[in-house]
Amino acid sequence: MDLNTVTEIARPQTREQLPAWSAGDAWLGGGTWLFSEPQTHLRRLIDLTELKWPALTLSETDLSIAATCTVAELGALACPPQWQAAPLINQCCRAFLASFKVWKTATVGGNLCLSLPAGPMIALTAALNGVCTIWKADGSEQKINVADFVTGDRSNVLQAGDLLRQIDIPLSTLTGRATFRQISLTPQGRSAALLIGRLSADGALRLTVTASTARPVQLSFDAIPQADKLRDAILHRIPDALYHNDVHGKPAWRKHMTLRLAEQIRAELQGT
Template sequence: MDLDIDTVRVARTRADCVLRPGEVFLGGGTYLYSEPVPAGVSGLVDLTGMGWEPWSVDGAGLRVAGTCTLEQLVSGPGALGAHTGGPYRALGLVAPCVSALTLSSKVGRSATVGGNLALGLPAGSMVGLFVALDAVAVIWTSGVPTGSTDGSGAREVAVAELVTGAGVVDLAPGEVLREVRVPSAVLAQRTVLRRASLTSTGRTAAMVTGRAGDQGPTITVTASVAAALSLHARDHAAVDRWIDRMDSTGAWFEDVHGSREWRAAMTRRLAHEAFDELVGA
């Protein structure tokens, strides 16, 4: 790691989150520290100093802070979902989604939910997790609204619409992904995950998450496409038509971790498996 930067500031108030020229936000830093410093970046603003509660559950649902580490996500909400059939059944999806990242325990202690979402990488499994849970991202807009110190001046966007392409995220310069909210109605519903990679410990190349909602199963595809795609599936024929449309529109993402053709075939298989599990077949 060789970070050629001039300053590091620790943010402790909303006012500290106003970026100065050349600054970018720092969450866990596990990706930023592994890559060359982007051109023009001369300073970091560390969001972990904000002291946000990693997660909480109340009558409105689950809230996960942008600075919640993946380890905290598993030991908190993930543990709540470990009891099949309980009031937090849907959160059984947390641990396998984190495992899909094939990260070390050291990285898990530092990498954050907000960082994974904000990167917008196809293999970033926090997207598949929170889209399946019908979550909304709360984003602090840039600058400090007059008279505000507690995070007002925010907008909300469905996580399903947050990532719009490979590495392309609906975050304007200076905006902060404050938290992700999962509605209470979702928490007791059944969920499922299926994934594929070229090797047993390789990067996820196709991932399907799903939830058995009140209107029937919802299936979400990530990793094999540049941005999450979801379907309210009625039957296997509908799943096939959906995958066929992805074929016809060239939706498949391709890199060294999998060809378009292979990802398409794996996605089709995984989507059918997820549908079967959600309908209890």
């Protein structure tokens, strides 16, 4: 879709060249959502591609995912065999149910910043204990867990002029066992519930609930719990008002599927 109210495109190459933020500005990464519907309030796009951030950077301790990394680039990552949780990457990429055109253009950072409950990159990076680095409009930096970055349906911690720079994934979270469950109301529909269970080296379980809830919810257990303890924890931690309600699923159904998928994850990780 043409954005016919836009009169300027800025193409900074360094952080120092980022223009001062003003009303009518928007960051341009992949643009798959930005160009999908009218944006009559926009006057200027700030193109992030000329910053040339490396899509994926591997260090001794972390996998850094640039906000401008595309879904296709992330999905093509060659993972070492010791990364038992590596299948989550492809599973979450495919939860987009998008065409190859969208895969090659949509960005990981854009998915987080749009902050839809069904955002699969939110689920992936939250489940892997991802930490966001935010370039604040005042020139400072902020680090925050992905699970805390998203605060609700299409809402997050970003203030005007803030820019998501990258998401850092601790390599230790990729070496443990992990299990993925996702369901949609229709075969090609948006995720109505997307849950990930991950075991750490000491046997602790971290369950990440997304899509069924307006924001990510994480539950931690010292060990794999019994079925009734897991169910009680979910009922206690997720109030009915937090379950998302739209055409892709009613809250009561999303709650039911959350409990069902969580039990499937528990049973699989326990080996039963």
